[in-house]
Amino acid sequence: MEASSDREDQLKRDRAPRNFVTAEDVARHAGVSRSAVSRTFTPGASVSADMRQRVQEAAKTLGYRVNRLARSLISDQSNLIGVVGANLSLPFMARQLDELSRALLRRGMQCLLLNAAEAEQGITPLIELILEFRVRAIVVMSGSPPSSIIDECMANGVRVILVNRQADDAEADTIISDDLGGAHIAAERLLRAGCRRIGVVGSGARTPTQIRRRVAFAECIEEAGFKPVVWSSGETTYETGMEAAEGLLGSHDLDGVFCVTDLLALGFLDGARGMGRRIPEDLSVVGFDDIPQSAWAPYRLTTVRQSMSDLTGSVLTAIEREMHGEGMALVHEVLPVELVERATVRPSIRS
Amino acid sequence: MEASSDREDQLKRDRAPRNFVTAEDVARHAGVSRSAVSRTFTPGASVSADMRQRVQEAAKTLGYRVNRLARSLISDQSNLIGVVGANLSLPFMARQLDELSRALLRRGMQCLLLNAAEAEQGITPLIELILEFRVRAIVVMSGSPPSSIIDECMANGVRVILVNRQADDAEADTIISDDLGGAHIAAERLLRAGCRRIGVVGSGARTPTQIRRRVAFAECIEEAGFKPVVWSSGETTYETGMEAAEGLLGSHDLDGVFCVTDLLALGFLDGARGMGRRIPEDLSVVGFDDIPQSAWAPYRLTTVRQSMSDLTGSVLTAIEREMHGEGMALVHEVLPVELVERATVRPSIRS
DNA sequence: GCAAGCTTTGCACACGTGTGCAAAGCTCCT
DNA sequence: AGGAGCTTTGCACACGTGTGCAAAGCTTGC
Numbered sequence: 001m002e003a004s005s006d007r008e009d010q011l012k013r014d015r016a017p018r019n020f021v022t023a024e025d026v027a028r029h030a031g032v033s034r035s036a037v038s039r040t041f042t043p044g045a046s047v048s049a050d051m052r053q054r055v056q057e058a059a060k061t062l063g064y065r066v067n068r069l070a071r072s073l074i075s076d077q078s079n080l081i082g083v084v085g086a087n088l089s090l091p092f093m094a095r096q097l098d099e100l101s102r103a104l105l106r107r108g109m110q111c112l113l114l115n116a117a118e119a120e121q122g123i124t125p126l127i128e129l130i131l132e133f134r135v136r137a138i139v140v141m142s143g144s145p146p147s148s149i150i151d152e153c154m155a156n157g158v159r160v161i162l163v164n165r166q167a168d169d170a171e172a173d174t175i176i177s178d179d180l181g182g183a184h185i186a187a188e189r190l191l192r193a194g195c196r197r198i199g200v201v202g203s204g205a206r207t208p209t210q211i212r213r214r215v216a217f218a219e220c221i222e223e224a225g226f227k228p229v230v231w232s233s234g235e236t237t238y239e240t241g242m243e244a245a246e247g248l249l250g251s252h253d254l255d256g257v258f259c260v261t262d263l264l265a266l267g268f269l270d271g272a273r274g275m276g277r278r279i280p281e282d283l284s285v286v287g288f289d290d291i292p293q294s295a296w297a298p299y300r301l302t303t304v305r306q307s308m309s310d311l312t313g314s315v316l317t318a319i320e321r322e323m324h325g326e327g328m329a330l331v332h333e334v335l336p337v338e339l340v341e342r343a344t345v346r347p348s349i350r351s
Numbered sequence: 352m353e354a355s356s357d358r359e360d361q362l363k364r365d366r367a368p369r370n371f372v373t374a375e376d377v378a379r380h381a382g383v384s385r386s387a388v389s390r391t392f393t394p395g396a397s398v399s400a401d402m403r404q405r406v407q408e409a410a411k412t413l414g415y416r417v418n419r420l421a422r423s424l425i426s427d428q429s430n431l432i433g434v435v436g437a438n439l440s441l442p443f444m445a446r447q448l449d450e451l452s453r454a455l456l457r458r459g460m461q462c463l464l465l466n467a468a469e470a471e472q473g474i475t476p477l478i479e480l481i482l483e484f485r486v487r488a489i490v491v492m493s494g495s496p497p498s499s500i501i502d503e504c505m506a507n508g509v510r511v512i513l514v515n516r517q518a519d520d521a522e523a524d525t526i527i528s529d530d531l532g533g534a535h536i537a538a539e540r541l542l543r544a545g546c547r548r549i550g551v552v553g554s555g556a557r558t559p560t561q562i563r564r565r566v567a568f569a570e571c572i573e574e575a576g577f578k579p580v581v582w583s584s585g586e587t588t589y590e591t592g593m594e595a596a597e598g599l600l601g602s603h604d605l606d607g608v609f610c611v612t613d614l615l616a617l618g619f620l621d622g623a624r625g626m627g628r629r630i631p632e633d634l635s636v637v638g639f640d641d642i643p644q645s646a647w648a649p650y651r652l653t654t655v656r657q658s659m660s661d662l663t664g665s666v667l668t669a670i671e672r673e674m675h676g677e678g679m680a681l682v683h684e685v686l687p688v689e690l691v692e693r694a695t696v697r698p699s700i701r702s
Numbered sequence: 703g704c705a706a707g708c709t710t711t712g713c714a715c716a717c718g719t720g721t722g723c724a725a726a727g728c729t730c731c732t
Numbered sequence: 733a734g735g736a737g738c739t740t741t742g743c744a745c746a747c748g749t750g751t752g753c754a755a756a757g758c759t760t761g762c
């Protein structure tokens with residue numbers, strides 16, 4: 001917080017003189033009142049046609065732009081949506097952000113993006129910062145906000161929408177893809193392929209999503225009477241996937257592996273191949289997410305797909321739900337997933 | 352513009368009542384003047400220690416957050432940086448945005464992200480929208496702004512920073528990686544490998560970057576006495592790379608190819624292999640950008656690397672340069688590139 | 703103890719906009 | 733022509749904050 005203050009201090013010191021045209025200027029130039037200008041740019045306000053035209057002409061020649069800061073000051077509401085995300089360069093996150101920012105713009109909202117990568121003490125400070133902009137809602141795609149800050153947001157009329165995140169018993173909207181179902185599908189598929197010596201690969205990240213997928217998968221396998229080998233350390237990257245392959249396959253002769261993330265799966269595939277395993281003859285692999293790279297020729301990964309459009313759609317639903325009245329109800333959605341069959345799992349034995 | 356207006360209209364209709372705590376509330380609760388509250392939260396203002404503490408206590412119990420909209424209204428300046436980008440899910444763009452948003456936050460600035468993907472009539476409307484937020488500067492990573500809007504930004508004291516973009520003779524900061532140098536390096540490397548039947552692969556996108564790389568490469572090859580075959584259609588994706596391989600290798604027996612983008616190169620590699628070409632024995636391939644996937648085991652792409660940190664650093668330099676006075680000078684940087692040798696080009700013949 | 707100098711505090715104005723209210727203008731019918 | 737009813741316009745206030753200015757308080761040196 002200290003460093004940040006110093007920074008802002010400096011920003012202010014070398015502030016440049018601005019000269020934006022104001023509604024006052026336009027009014028003077030068009031010979032009308034300032035209210036008329038305001039109404040011209042306020043949808044639904046009462047202005048006559050020729051007044052509107054006169055104002056618009058003046059505005060055009062002067063280069064007038066409404067000052068949204070001032071506008072929002074009145075309504076105590078901006079069209080800003082705060083977005084908290086980290087690791088924006090990971091394929092899945094990138095796609096998520098791409099779709100979300102596009103959808104927001106299409107609906108007349110803007111995206112205030114804060115990168116949580118360097119948020120050592122959690123994302124609470126980031127959310128606090130976002131609140132200072134009087135945003136319309138906050139979308140959290142990374143980190144786990146303590147319920148105290150969520151409550152504060154809600155108390156101020158700002159919805160908090162958690163995407164593939166969880167906050168135990170806090171009043172937040174929660175949109176999650178069906179990790180349990182997906183893990184189940186993956187387990188089922190591997191078992192049907194006749195796999196018996198089974199492994200799970202996760203990273204060291206302790207996100208709810210990772211844990212749910214790993215645990216649910218392990219349970220399924222155990223129910224079937226087998227004992228899965230688990231890998232869970234490192235970052236959630238391709239490289240970790242390779243390490244997992246070396247670590248796991250060096251000591252265990254596995255014939256089926258579930259990677260909780262496609263990125264891990266791709267690394268794992270390359271690692272396994274590097275150790276001489278043939279896919280899927282010797283070893284079947286299933287991923288989760290369906291990122292674009294999974295369809296690339298060297299991989300053709302069989303994986304559990306999250307529907308990106310469902311995800312974005314649900315976020316928008318939550319944002320547009322009214323804060324008070326009967327629409328206040330929280331959104332709690334578990335989005336369905338589906339298996340995408342490609343080429344990394346052996347065909348089912350009995351069909 | 353029409354649709355957007357309707358949208359905003361609707362946003363206003365279902366506006367929810369808010370109840371943010373104001374500085375006035377805090378002042379009353381602490382028994383001091385409102386100015387004192389303001390000064391407590393203004394770095395560098397004159398407040399005594401115990402006054403500050405009293406205010407901070409009251410602010411904490413009441414849950415006060417400075418309203419940045421109001422604050423910015425005074426200074427006519429926010430800490431917002433407008434960012435225009437499209438195709439955020441492409442690896443290179445994603446990394447760029449990741450680094451930029453991180454750097455901005457670290458320096459006490461926030462990122463107002465507009466996705467230009469659906470900007471059919473150019474990005475001028477987007478920049479106009481951004482201006483309404485009285486941003487500190489605008490970073491353009493996609494689309495090409497006409498110089499009229501750039502001039503308007505500059506007239507209002509808002510810098511426009513083009514990243515790997517170009518606006519002919521407009522007053523914008525321009526930060527470009529050395530496409531010409533990179534193309535030269537790529538050509539040189541292929542020639543040294545003994546390639547003689549050479550191709551260039553671009554997409555149908557007519558961005559300055561693409562064109563510069565393609566043209567410069569072709570020139571180098573022609574200077575060496577050969578005539579390159581050119582592919583340039585489709586989107587800038589992996590799939591286009593594959594198509595290019597099929598299209599080009601079906602009719603020409605090439606032994607060296609330069610892809611103006613790594614993503615194209617990866618698709619091209621897979622396409623070429625699918626047609627039975629051995630890399631690099633039969634065919635050498637060089638890319639441009641050095642995205643993470645290029646280092647993956649099936650590819651090990653030799654490519655021309657843009658330094659992401661240089662790029663981000665230069666953007667920050669431009670943002671922080673003063674608008675008036677001696678610091679007003681525009682930033683025009685051409686960032687150096689370097690060849691990353693991996694495994695898709697044959698060793699040099701004469702060394 | 704007192705004056706000079708410094709620090710701290712409150713008042714009041716400014717920033718650019720939206721909007722309720724009442725006055726003014728217009729339309730239309732009798 | 734005149735009045736009822738509707739539309740349009742301007743005034744003035746509100747939004748929450750930063751800050752110049754002067755008054756008040758404090759410190760220091762003699």
